[in-house]
Every structure is written in C-alpha cells, then in structure tokens.
Amino acid sequence: MPVTGLKTPPRLAPDTLRVIPLGGLGDVGRNMASLEVNGQLLFIDAGVLFPEDDHPGVDLILPGLDAITDRLDDVQALVLTHGHEDHIGAVPYLLRRRNDIPVYGSKLTLALLSEKLREHRIRNVVLREVSEGQRQRVGEFDLEFVAVNHSIPDAMGVMVRTRAGSVLHTGDFKMDQLPLDGRITDLRAFARLGEEGVDLFMVDSTNAEVPGFVPSEREIEPALERVFATSRQKLIVACFASHVHRVQQVLDLAVQHDRKVVYVGRSMLRNMGVARDLGYLRVPENTLAEMKDLEHLPDDKVVIISTGSQGEPLSALSRIANREHPVVQIGPGDTVLLASSLIPGNENSVYRVINGLTRLGANVVHKGNALVHVSGHAAAGELLYCYNIIRPRNVMPVHGEVRHLVANGALAIKSGVPAQNVVITEDGGVVDLAGGRAKVVGKIDASYIFVDGSVVGDISESELTDRKILGEEGFISVVAAVNLHDSTLVSGPDITARGFADEEAFARITDEVRRDLEKALADGVDDVHQLQQMIRRLVGRWVSQTYRRRPMIIPVVVAI
Structure with a gap:
C-alpha cells in the first residue's frame, strides 16, 4: 500500500536520483514525472485529467506544476512518450511558464503537440524529434528511446541513465504481436537493457488487474465487420481523436461497404489530418466527405467518425445524444458504435450518452455487448513477461488508480522482485534511488490544478x-x-x-x-x-x- 504520514523530503544528496510523480499515480490521467540528479531536472510527459461529476465547471485538471515552478530553470528537457491527451495535454500550460524547455518526442507526437501549441498561441518552442533506438545526452541524463506498441502510433518508452542509476519508463504500452502498423514493443531492447541492469522500472499499471494478455487489434475486425454489414441506415463510430489505428480500420471497412466517411469534432479533424499528412493514416481516394455534404448523402452511404467516446459533455457525440448538434441527427434504426474502453471515472457520463442515444431509437454497440475495442495497456500476463525479461532491481508502478498500482506491485513481487524494492506511492511521493535501492523519503504537494476556461489554478x-x-x-x-x-x-x-x-x-x-x-x-x-x-x-x-x-x-x- 502507499506510504502514508510522509513529511517534507530531505535535501537531495549528490549522485542520488530523485523521482517525483506529479500526476498519474492515483488517477488515470495527468501523467507527469520529474527526475532530478545533481541539481538538474528531467520531465517525462505532461498530461491532463478530464473532470468528473464532482468538478462542476472545470474543463481540465493539470499535474502538480506548482510544485516545480521555482525549479523551471533547472529543467534540461521534457520527454514525451506518446501523443495522447493524458500525456501531452498539459504541455502548453507548462511551456507558458518557460517556453524554451526542449521537448523530445516522436514525429507524430510532436506533430500533434505542434497543433496544440498553435491553438494556445505558444511560439518559439524547441521541438526535437527522436526515434526508437536513438540515444541522446541531455545534461546529467543519457536518454535511449525504445519502441513500444500502444493504441496510437509512434509510442516510445525511455531508458534514463544517470550517475545515480538507470530508470526504464515504459510510458503506456502493450505487447500486441500482430499490430496493425507492424510496430511491436521492442522486447529485444527490453532484454538488452535488463542485461545491462535496470535500477528502477517505472511501468504502466492500468490493466494490472486484468489476467492474461490483451487481444490483438486485429481480433476486433470481425465485430467491426458485423456492425457495418448489419447497419442499414446511418452509422456513427465514436473513438478517441488520437486512435489512428481504429480510424484506419473504419476507413477500410467504409470503402468495402461503399460508405463515405465524415469526421465530426474539431480534434478528430485536426489529428486525422496530421496523421494523414505524416503517412500514419492511409485514406483511400474519394472516401472522405465534409459535414456539409451529409444532407445530400443517403443514410446508408455514410459513416460518421466522431469524438465523445468518453461521454465528454461538449463533445460531438454528447451533443448528438442531446439533440443539440447543428447537423447530425440520430433516429430509429441508426447505429452508434463506441469503439473505446471506459476510462475509470467516466462510467456515468458514458452511460448517460448511451441512454440518450437509445432513447432516440439508435442501436448502440459498445464494449459491453460486443468485442469492438481492445485496450492499449498491458494486462497482467504481459507485465509478468516484462518483469521476467528485465529483472529490475526496483519497481515503481505508474499510470493508474491505487488499486492498479497495488496489483502491479503484487505482480512484481510474484516475479521475484523483493517486496521492499517495490515502491507504491501516489502523486507527490518523493522516491530516492541510491546504491541500487529505491525508497520513499517524503512527500510534496502535487494536488490538482483546475482549468476553467481561461482561468488556471485559481479555483479552490x-x-x-x-x-x-x-x-x-x-x-x-x-x-x-x-x-x-x-x-x-x-x-x-x-x-x-x-x-x-x-x-x-x-x-x-x-x-x-x-x-x-x-x-x-x-x-x-x-x-x-x-x-x-x-x-x-x-x-x-x-x-x-x-x-x-x-x-x-x-x-x-x-x-x-
């Protein structure tokens, strides 16, 4: 269980690595970690958490940026593992405080971030593209990037070597052996790093309670095919605006079933445009149509790809369910496919949308009644596989609620990691690595920072x-x-x-x-x-x- 009753941490000793999670440990969202050695800092990810019902009026929740505001001059770099909102959504708010922090990430990740920075009108940012297998020295930190498979292309883990020891951070990952883009998690690199020695393994915990292995993305294709084959009228597919693989599957099926594709939702339009321009999304010729064309297209000749799979109140799908969308209307006989998993905390919002669509007469297909989505996070069998390959000296579960972190820690212990070397902490927990041993030494305030419109952090x-x-x-x-x-x-x-x-x-x-x-x-x-x-x-x-x-x-x- 997480250590409680912690006090202010001691001064950091020379050649000791300090790791502080500023978000992502206790929630599925606002992922961010700070690594410090010899007075220099490295950040890994800076994401947002979306508000729940008990956060009225709040648009976004940021990591504990206030805890490091007075240390921003010491930051050597920000490393981004992939382009999901819960890992890059807070970057503009961080760069508002210091806009010349070098940002390292893959091609797609930086492209998605660039669009976000443009919306926030943040200029002159230092973006440095990296790829798997590349090593990069940044001050006290020697970085090596490792390919991992996730529900978005170009995801990477990162090995951080320092004088105090090494840290392998997986980011979000799974071990799909037949991914749609052919890019698998680089287990050979994991094994090589394990032979070298991993002092601290910071590993994705989201599916630690799920036994076995996550099914391949290819295994849902028959279910998607059935949805297309049985839909006689309008078809709406709701998914994350960054789920390029899922959109690719829908595009391919649309061509097979002679349907035009219309993107609905600003983030969907933006992200799919970026993915297409960079070659991550193959769009067959004469497949796309614009929203204004919907009134001229027969219902059985169109598929709408929409945002709002998590029931976000202002998303396109929620507006459709509430009959508030200016163009898209749902009626009896139409089909809505929710091609995503439920993020913990979003259950009420999602079921509210499902009920609204059902009330309008739509047939709603979702993960609860059909195999139409697979998770992007490694299940227990995959995590055990990694523990046995890497054999880390210390383990720090990240990315998950407390129950996920504890379940992941239990897996590490089963694989042979000594219980005293499994560090379970929450946001703000201060973990020091020295002499090959990691332990919690204190706690800082990494509480929620609320964003309400243009107001940031002034909401108590x-x-x-x-x-x-x-x-x-x-x-x-x-x-x-x-x-x-x-x-x-x-x-x-x-x-x-x-x-x-x-x-x-x-x-x-x-x-x-x-x-x-x-x-x-x-x-x-x-x-x-x-x-x-x-x-x-x-x-x-x-x-x-x-x-x-x-x-x-x-x-x-x-x-x-």
Whole structure:
C-alpha cells in the first residue's frame, strides 16, 4: 500500500536520483514525472485529467506544476512518450511558464503537440524529434528511446541513465504481436537493457488487474465487420481523436461497404489530418466527405467518425445524444458504435450518452455487448513477461488508480522482485534511488490544478464545493433594508429562491423573517452582520426542516 504520514523530503544528496510523480499515480490521467540528479531536472510527459461529476465547471485538471515552478530553470528537457491527451495535454500550460524547455518526442507526437501549441498561441518552442533506438545526452541524463506498441502510433518508452542509476519508463504500452502498423514493443531492447541492469522500472499499471494478455487489434475486425454489414441506415463510430489505428480500420471497412466517411469534432479533424499528412493514416481516394455534404448523402452511404467516446459533455457525440448538434441527427434504426474502453471515472457520463442515444431509437454497440475495442495497456500476463525479461532491481508502478498500482506491485513481487524494492506511492511521493535501492523519503504537494476556461489554478476546493451546493442544493437570497437610527425595517425582506420546485412556499417564511428582524431591531441590535447571520440561521433551519436540503443562503441587509 502507499506510504502514508510522509513529511517534507530531505535535501537531495549528490549522485542520488530523485523521482517525483506529479500526476498519474492515483488517477488515470495527468501523467507527469520529474527526475532530478545533481541539481538538474528531467520531465517525462505532461498530461491532463478530464473532470468528473464532482468538478462542476472545470474543463481540465493539470499535474502538480506548482510544485516545480521555482525549479523551471533547472529543467534540461521534457520527454514525451506518446501523443495522447493524458500525456501531452498539459504541455502548453507548462511551456507558458518557460517556453524554451526542449521537448523530445516522436514525429507524430510532436506533430500533434505542434497543433496544440498553435491553438494556445505558444511560439518559439524547441521541438526535437527522436526515434526508437536513438540515444541522446541531455545534461546529467543519457536518454535511449525504445519502441513500444500502444493504441496510437509512434509510442516510445525511455531508458534514463544517470550517475545515480538507470530508470526504464515504459510510458503506456502493450505487447500486441500482430499490430496493425507492424510496430511491436521492442522486447529485444527490453532484454538488452535488463542485461545491462535496470535500477528502477517505472511501468504502466492500468490493466494490472486484468489476467492474461490483451487481444490483438486485429481480433476486433470481425465485430467491426458485423456492425457495418448489419447497419442499414446511418452509422456513427465514436473513438478517441488520437486512435489512428481504429480510424484506419473504419476507413477500410467504409470503402468495402461503399460508405463515405465524415469526421465530426474539431480534434478528430485536426489529428486525422496530421496523421494523414505524416503517412500514419492511409485514406483511400474519394472516401472522405465534409459535414456539409451529409444532407445530400443517403443514410446508408455514410459513416460518421466522431469524438465523445468518453461521454465528454461538449463533445460531438454528447451533443448528438442531446439533440443539440447543428447537423447530425440520430433516429430509429441508426447505429452508434463506441469503439473505446471506459476510462475509470467516466462510467456515468458514458452511460448517460448511451441512454440518450437509445432513447432516440439508435442501436448502440459498445464494449459491453460486443468485442469492438481492445485496450492499449498491458494486462497482467504481459507485465509478468516484462518483469521476467528485465529483472529490475526496483519497481515503481505508474499510470493508474491505487488499486492498479497495488496489483502491479503484487505482480512484481510474484516475479521475484523483493517486496521492499517495490515502491507504491501516489502523486507527490518523493522516491530516492541510491546504491541500487529505491525508497520513499517524503512527500510534496502535487494536488490538482483546475482549468476553467481561461482561468488556471485559481479555483479552490471550497469554490468547487460552492458550485456543487448551487447545482445540487439550490440558492436563496434574502434582501432587506433597515434604518439603524430609529431601529425600523424600511423594506423587505424579499426572498428569491432558485432550484426549488415550490418557490411560492417561501412566502411562509417571509413573515417570520420580518418579525425576527423587527424584534432584533427593537432589542437594540444595530450590527448589519449580526442581522444577516440571524436571517441565515432562521432560513437555513426552515429549509432543512421543510425540504431536507442545505442550499447556499446569501442574506443582504442594507443600512439606510
């Protein structure tokens, strides 16, 4: 289990490697790690976490960037393992703080990042393309990049060699032996690095609870083929905007079934354009159509590839399910295919969209009722395979909720890693590697940084609590004017309630508030704040007894 009760870490000793997860350990998202040796820092990934239902109004959640703000001048590089949002989404917010941090990544990863930086209007960024097998010296860090297979092309792990020891970070990976692009996880490199000696293995944990091996991407093709063969009307396929392999499968099937393909969703259009231009996506001639062409195409001659497979409220699929999309409409007999896994925490949002589409008469095909998606993360059998190949001295599970991290740690122990060398920690845990041994030495604050529109980091937990109260419990304002010189009530009280079905019932409490105000004034109370607190207690008690609710109550007493 994660170590608890940790204090501020000690000063870092010379030739000791310090690893601090700034995100991704405890959540499936906002992945970021900081490595430090001899006063120099290296970052691996900088991703975002998407908000859940208890984050009202929040657009994105960033890693613990505030913890390293005063150390940005010491950062030698940012290494990106692949182009998914939970690994590159926070890069613009990091580069706003220092835009000349060199960013290393594969061709596709940097291309996707470049589009993101353009949207954020961040210029003059140092982007350095690398490929598998390449070694790169960056200050105190000697980097070697290793090909890994994932649900996006061009994913890489990275071996980091330092004076204090070596770290192998897998990024997100699996061991598909028949990948669609023919690029497998380089187990020969893993074995070679294992022979050299891996002091700390930072390994993907997302599927550590899943036994066996993840099926190949090719194994879902029969299920996708059945969906195309049985669809008689409009067909919508929802997937991640970065899942190039899945889009390729849909494009190929569309050609076989004489359907035109329309991309819906800004990120889908952007990413597939980048993938096509770089040669990662093969688009057959005369296959693509534009959204404006939908009204002229027969329903059985079109397939729409959409964003929104995780039920994101503003995504194209959610708008379609809510009948809010300006062009795409769903009706009885149409088919919607959700070609993705559920990210933990998104269940309610996804099922809300599925219910909305079903209510409109659509046939919704998803992983729960058909083999239409395989995960991009290694299952337990694959992780054990890697442990046995690499034989790491220490293991630090990353990328997952606590249950995933603990399950991954248990696998490492089963494979022969000593239990005391398996480091289970969460975001902000400080891990020092020295003399071939890794251990947790303290904790720093790597808490959530919320993004709400253009506001970054100025949203506190108390403000989120207020938003939840407003959304769930309601809002009541009480306004009154008093003359403190002659102790009289001049106007009001006027009570306004929002979020209550029977707002007229508040007339019953108005007379009681008036009587209490007049009595308090007659008794010599001449403090406006005291009068407001009296109103809050009275109205709060009445609402609690009447409605069993605790709304936000704003009393305003004006002294005239």
